[in-house]
Amino acid sequence: MTVVVTGGTGFTGTYLLRSMLSRDVGDVAVLSRDEPGKAHARLLSALEALGAPSAVLDAARRRVSTVQADIGHPGLNLPDDRFQALADSMTELWHCAADTTLQADPARLRRANLDGTRNVLALAETAAPGTRVRHLSTAFVAGRRREGLILEGDLDGSAGFENAYEQSKYHAEVAVRDWSCRTGRSVLVLRPSLMIPDGPVPAGAPSHQLASLVSLLARMRAVHRRPGAAPMTVRLPGHPDARLNMVQVGYAAEAMLDASTRMAAPPAEGTVTTLHLVHPQDTSAEHLWRLAAEHVPEFRFTLGPPPADPNFFERFAAKYFQPFLPFAWHRRSYDRSRLLSLLPGGREPGPPNLDFLFAEFLPTRFERRPVATAERLSPR
Ligand SMILES: NC(=O)c1ccc[n+]([C@@H]2O[C@H](COP(=O)([O-])OP(=O)(O)OC[C@H]3O[C@@H](n4cnc5c(N)ncnc54)[C@H](OP(=O)(O)O)[C@@H]3O)[C@@H](O)[C@H]2O)c1
Known part of the structure; x- marks a missing residue:
């Protein structure tokens, strides 16, 4: 067997x-x-x-x-x-x-x-x-x-x-x-x-897909280099009510x-x-932006029509976030009734903990890991 x-x-x-x-x-x-x-x-x-x-x-x-x-x-x-x-x-x-x-x-x-x-x-x-x-x-x-x-x-x-x-x-x-x-x-x-992992990924465990997104945010932050300055608005193309x-x-x-x-x-x-x-609840873009504002205060991300006059960081995002950007238009959800019929009374997942995603930005709260290379870039 x-x-x-x-x-x-x-x-x-x-x-x-x-x-x-x-x-x-x-x-x-x-x-x-x-x-x-x-x-x-x-x-x-x-x-x-x-x-x-x-x-x-x-x-x-x-x-x-x-x-x-x-x-x-x-x-x-x-x-x-x-x-x-x-x-x-x-x-x-x-x-x-x-x-x-x-x-x-x-x-x-x-x-x-x-x-x-x-x-x-x-x-x-x-x-x-x-x-x-x-x-x-x-x-x-x-x-x-x-x-x-x-x-x-x-x-x-x-x-x-x-x-x-x-x-x-x-x-x-x-x-x-x-x-x-x-x-x-x-x-x-x-x-x-x-x-997504259940929490911060220890060194030695296979990397998850969102690590590349975090590493891109880290690069944006490194380029910004003006701690304490007013947040820079980054207008990303997408639906304000997007969810994933x-x-x-x-x-x-x-x-x-x-x-x-x-x-x-x-x-x-x-x-x-x-x-x-799938998770019983989708994660809204709004929730992600709130987390981003808390952990990466240099930027304020918004979703809307593609900006006609993109600033430096919007051009950066358009280039490097490109594989992720189509998902900023998504507002679909997934039926899971067949799964539930097979797992009656099964344990349901708790709310996704996304804090760990920003671990790169909070070395005091999480063990600091080297920034992952952005080789793999996709929600799969
Ligand atoms: N991660 C997600 O969020 C996600 C979401 C939905 C669905 N999925 C699906 O879940 C599955 C696993 O995804 P993952 O993210 O865990 O993948 P992953 O971390 O990228 O790992 C890919 C795995 O596939 C093996 N592999 C790739 N090409 C191969 C080849 N030519 N011959 C033999 N083995 C090969 C690799 O083994 P070696 O390197 O050892 O050869 C490795 O174990 C995939 O079918 C993916 O489509 C993933």
Whole structure:
């Protein structure tokens, strides 16, 4: 009995493994592009950094093996006999790996996210028919549908996408549905919104997406260099009532596993069940601006029509915040009734604590970490 996990070394994968290993899941094989020893060491140090209990660390040492594989290649770049052996041992698959770089080349995103999903599904198809398949998608497959209520069963690309990452994840979900229909196998599709850590991220734990936003604010602040001066207004293009759904990754990981357990006996062959792993309350832009004003008093951010006469910082924001800016027009919300029907009486997440986001600006309240490089720039 082996649970195969792709993306187990990433941000979400680490929390998922921490929750998985505190349950009785049997052996776990984590697929990573890294050399197996290094991948295992990365995984262990990430779990340690997250403060995983010793029983979980012990399980990670004893029950987790790492397999060097690249999902972007047919057969995952594994020798045929290794691919077959992995499929033969697999009772459950969690496909979490993805290229999550919003501004990446579309061909690169397609290869990791669409071809990668197809290649991972080929592994599932080689495994015994009862193998449970869990696919991590994103609530952002809703793309440019900026308003209204998104239902868990919705999968409609007609409004277009805010970026090529969303598009590649949308096409991956379509591929999952086609595969399920063709093979008669069932899949649980899990769509988290933007996942945030439960609190400040300790050194050694995989970085989260909003770290790049914080690092951009730090750069703006460094350029401003006029402490005590009146706040500088930065008019960002967006709807004043914009809101974004952010959910704590710890909650999302537990809820995914709970839902997966309850879905152990799928309702029918060839069924795709899609769940929104979202917070019951959206986070308003207004709330974010209040926090920003408290922690970064040099700037006062507003949302409205694009300014005709942008000042230096507005031009800076237009250039460097570009991957985030489309979301400043979003006022949609997500239905989660299917999730709740699977988790009756389940624990609900508390309000997202975003204070830690500004940790870079408050070295006295939080342990100071080096400013992250802005390599990855997207709500995913
Ligand atoms: N983070 C969010 O807010 C968020 C929100 C909604 C949905 N999601 C979805 O959740 C999943 C995990 O996201 P994340 O943010 O945790 O990702 P992440 O931190 O960027 O980690 C990506 C993971 O994918 C693996 N990976 C990437 N390319 C690979 C390849 N070609 N072959 C094998 N493994 C590969 C990486 O493993 P190695 O580097 O070890 O190879 C790493 O473990 C993704 O499907 C993402 O779309 C994330």
